[in-house]
Amino acid sequence: MREALLLFLVVASGTGGEICVTRAMKHVGEVTDFRPLAVVRVILRAMKVPWMWIGISMMTLAFFSLLAVLSIENVSFVVPVTALNYAAGALGGKFFLGERVTPRRWAGVLIVCVGVTLVWLGKR
């Protein structure tokens, strides 16, 4: 039961955090200069966007939940199961970020979900 709750937190909070970070980075704009100083400047600019802090908070919760569940289960089980966030991510990308998720992408996400189910069953 505790594992299931922790896995739910990893998936829900992790995906929510990633969507917030994406929103912040889209606000910052496309990165074209990859020199170290320029990258640091981009990171500092991103830190001024509130969405980045909301995203980091949610990802922190997901991180500590991941640490807890890794103390119970094998990493080769935990990490593939967290792939459930692909379905949540496609939905979030479509509804919160206005991305056009093509039928091919949906098909890929569906196959990923079937794979996660097999991983879950393979553990039993």
Add this chain to the structure above:
Amino acid sequence: MTSSTGLHIKTYCMLLIMVVFAPLGNVLLGKGMKNVGSAVSWAPSRLPHIISLVFTSGYVWLGIASLLTFFVAYMLILSWADFSYVQPASSIALLVVALLGYFYLGERISPLHWTGIVVICLGVFVVGNTPPRTTEVR
């Protein structure tokens, strides 16, 4: 042509960094946390002791450093590519995690488990053949 090729090259470079450092980070965290003890037996009164065990583990810190490297690459790629493209495309890392878990940590992985991971990678391949950006450039 050059703009589109450049976009794909920088996208694939960032994805490569992500699929190396995310699994490495998770495996190191897994190794560190196994030494801390199962969360099933964590009592609230022991939390300060557990937190001190977590943050004095070298494996946990190496794992955090690897995940930070992953996170910087992730932030950069999200500045131009769609979230719904990046997230599934980086899931090839799941295969890398399983391989590291099997060979480095000695975890037992059943044939069905391996099949599931391969199916996930097939899903990744399908998603990876879609355009990296479907929204307007800001």
